[in-house]
Amino acid sequence: MMPKILIAGAGLTGALCAHILKRDLQHKIEIVVWEKARGAGGRMSTSRHPDNPQCSVDLGAQYISLTPQYAERHKSYHGELISNGVLKPLEGIIEGAVESAQGTLHYVSPNGTSSIVKHFLKNSGAKVEYGQFLSKLEASNVHESAQPDIPSVKLYLDTLSDGTAVEPTSTEKGIMIKIVANPQEEVSGGRSREVFDAVILTMPTEQILQQKGLVQEALAKRSLIKSHLQSVRYSARYALGLFFKQGTTLDVPWCARYVQGDPCVRWISADAKKRGADSSIVGPSLVVHTSVPFGIHYLEAEKEEVQSVIMQHLRQLLPDLPEPIQVMCHRWRYSQVSKPYQGTPGCVFLTNLPNYAIVAAGDAFTHSNLDGCISSAETTCERLMEYLSDSNQL
Numbered sequence: 001m002m003p004k005i006l007i008a009g010a011g012l013t014g015a016l017c018a019h020i021l022k023r024d025l026q027h028k029i030e031i032v033v034w035e036k037a038r039g040a041g042g043r044m045s046t047s048r049h050p051d052n053p054q055c056s057v058d059l060g061a062q063y064i065s066l067t068p069q070y071a072e073r074h075k076s077y078h079g080e081l082i083s084n085g086v087l088k089p090l091e092g093i094i095e096g097a098v099e100s101a102q103g104t105l106h107y108v109s110p111n112g113t114s115s116i117v118k119h120f121l122k123n124s125g126a127k128v129e130y131g132q133f134l135s136k137l138e139a140s141n142v143h144e145s146a147q148p149d150i151p152s153v154k155l156y157l158d159t160l161s162d163g164t165a166v167e168p169t170s171t172e173k174g175i176m177i178k179i180v181a182n183p184q185e186e187v188s189g190g191r192s193r194e195v196f197d198a199v200i201l202t203m204p205t206e207q208i209l210q211q212k213g214l215v216q217e218a219l220a221k222r223s224l225i226k227s228h229l230q231s232v233r234y235s236a237r238y239a240l241g242l243f244f245k246q247g248t249t250l251d252v253p254w255c256a257r258y259v260q261g262d263p264c265v266r267w268i269s270a271d272a273k274k275r276g277a278d279s280s281i282v283g284p285s286l287v288v289h290t291s292v293p294f295g296i297h298y299l300e301a302e303k304e305e306v307q308s309v310i311m312q313h314l315r316q317l318l319p320d321l322p323e324p325i326q327v328m329c330h331r332w333r334y335s336q337v338s339k340p341y342q343g344t345p346g347c348v349f350l351t352n353l354p355n356y357a358i359v360a361a362g363d364a365f366t367h368s369n370l371d372g373c374i375s376s377a378e379t380t381c382e383r384l385m386e387y388l389s390d391s392n393q394l
Contacts, residue, residue, distance in 0.1 A: 011042020
């Protein structure tokens with residue numbers, strides 16, 4: 001029976017893990033991706049105007065910088081994205097940008113940065129389930145005919161959507177099944193049940209530390225790993241997405257601007273102009289990112305209050321800014337990794353037993369950009385495939 005892998009998180013690292021596992025193992029593996037949000041992307045998310053999906057904003061990552069350091073090592077990934085039109089050269093003016101290392105090339109995603117994640121997810125053929133929030137992993141014994149009890153992993157939520165407690169479920173033989181997966185939002189009223197042989201956790205480290213069951217048991221035995229996870233730090237910031245009616249002109253000479261000296265606003269981007277996707281039939285959009293100190297100061301404030309403060313600063317910077325027809329405010333609690341996991345190993349095995357494994361992965365174990373996520377995914381998949389081979393699961 002082929003191993004079945006759960007990837008928790010449909011951000012860039014999760015999508016790349018699914019892509020690499022499928023590329024290297026083909027039909028020898030089954031891949032399932034859980035994402036707590038309604039769509040793929042994570043910090044590479046693209047938001048759309050509710051009444052006009054053609055009008056979009058990238059509230060997370062703004063553009064992709066390909067450096068000489070990774071040009072050769074990751075050229076297959078870069079080349080695939082470029083040849084498929086997922087990335088194209090950034091041609092607009094970015095005012096106030098710090099000079100990049102010689103040989104660095106900047107790219108944008110014509111269809112939004114989430115298209116990068118969606119590209120790798122689609123290639124993987126993985127079963128992607130949205131609105132699925134993972135909070136607990138447990139092991140249970142399952143008796144299979146002519147075989148001894150096999151410890152595996154059981155996943156479930158603490159409560160169902162109606163607030164009722166979730167109890168362990170048994171098979172018709174009275175033995176607990178391998179995995180119970182309870183969706184956060186139950187549509188049919190039933191409970192989905194799936195069996196996994198390994199789990200890759202790609203969420204921020206603080207959320208990994210909040211996982212219950214097996215993760216807590218593993219960390220209790222591996223205090224150094226727990227300490228290193230606790231030491232990871234992220235920057236925080238807010239993002240605004242402003243949508244304007246059709247025919248509106250944003251009279252700025254740049255496609256994006258790094259703002260100097262303002263205590264609130266750090267980045268402004270005319271989103272469609274930056275992506276080379278200006279259109280007379282679609283209203284323009286504007287993205288605003290705050291500085292990290294502002295984000296930290298207002299981290300627990302009400303978003304309505306924060307939005308008002310950001311708009312005041314924005315209008316001081318752009319006094320002729322037209323009135324938007326809609327404004328989105330997003331809090332990035334985990335914007336970028338400012339202090340990675342010690343030694344930047346790419347991934348860490350929290351549990352590595354003969355019958356199941358739990359792996360922590362993501363940019364916390366490398367660095368926060370496309371190449372950091374590629375490096376983490378490559379290391380994770382290489383080590384996971386070694387584990388599956390050594391444990392005779394391949």
